[in-house]
Amino acid sequence: MSNVPQPPRSGDSLFPDLAEFQPHITEGGGCVTDREITAEQFIAFRTAMMVTGLTCRRAYNADEDVFGTYQQFTVDNAQRLRETQNLIGAYLARYRPGNSSRLFDTYQTELANAEALLVTSVSASRYCQAQRERFYRLAEASPDELERILDLAVERYRDTYELCS
Numbered sequence: 098m099s100n101v102p103q104p105p106r107s108g109d110s111l112f113p114d115l116a117e118f119q120p121h122i123t124e125g126g127g128c129v130t131d132r133e134i135t136a137e138q139f140i141a142f143r144t145a146m147m148v149t150g151l152t153c154r155r156a157y158n159a160d161e162d163v164f165g166t167y168q169q170f171t172v173d174n175a176q177r178l179r180e181t182q183n184l185i186g187a188y189l190a191r192y193r194p195g196n197s198s199r200l201f202d203t204y205q206t207e208l209a210n211a212e213a214l215l216v217t218s219v220s221a222s223r224y225c226q227a228q229r230e231r232f233y234r235l236a237e238a239s240p241d242e243l244e245r246i247l248d249l250a251v252e253r254y255r256d257t258y259e260l261c262s
Contacts, residue, residue, distance in 0.1 A: 112231075112253060118259050121208055123128045124186060127192040131251055136181040136188075138250035141208060142235055143178070146170055146214040156225035166236045174243070218250035 122137045123129060129137075150167030157163060171178060185204060186197030193200055216224045236244060 109197060112250070118252070121204065121211070122188060123259060127188070128259045130261050131255070132182065133188050133220065134251045134255060134258055135247050136184045138247050138254070139177065139181050140185065140205065142231075142246075142250070143171065143174075144208045144212050146232055146235060147209065148216060149225065149232045152216055152221055152227035153232070156222060157229060163232075166232075170236050175250070177243075236253070 120129075120134075120137060121141075121250045122133060145166045150164035153159075182201050183197075186201035189195075189200035189204060190197040219227075235243070235246065
């Protein structure tokens with residue numbers, strides 16, 4: 098058996114199969130709407146892009162600044178990011194004690210820590226290989242394309258959430 102990381106299965110490049118997806122937003126209870134699932138998926142994509150940007154420059158043999166690509170994605174999507182942070186913060190404040198901004202910050206830190214642990218559990222090489230196509234697709238996505246990608250994520254993971262009636 099080779100130690101060379103295997104490429105993601107065809108068609109799954111947007112959703113690398115590195116670990117089983119588990120929603121973070123609903124830890125502690127509560128149902129979610131499709132809008133809240135979309136918000137969590139956007140933050141999960143952004144978090145994976147951040148970790149990829151910090152981890153994968155060497156793996157991508159990139160002359161360009163991979164982390165800078167992530168930063169540009171954040172700038173390009175700043176309005177959506179603010180709206181998403183507010184939505185998730187408000188959701189968390191319904192089910193947990195505390196200030197919605199602080200709750201979101203804690204949530205974001207937990208997501209980033211989980212993503213960093215994933216890198217160490219599968220190896221940076223495998224992680225970077227699995228994330229490459231998604232990273233660049235998200236980085237280059239128009240607002241409409243990003244919306245389509247998020248819709249795919251909602252469809253893919255909807256069954257892992259408790260939906261509000």
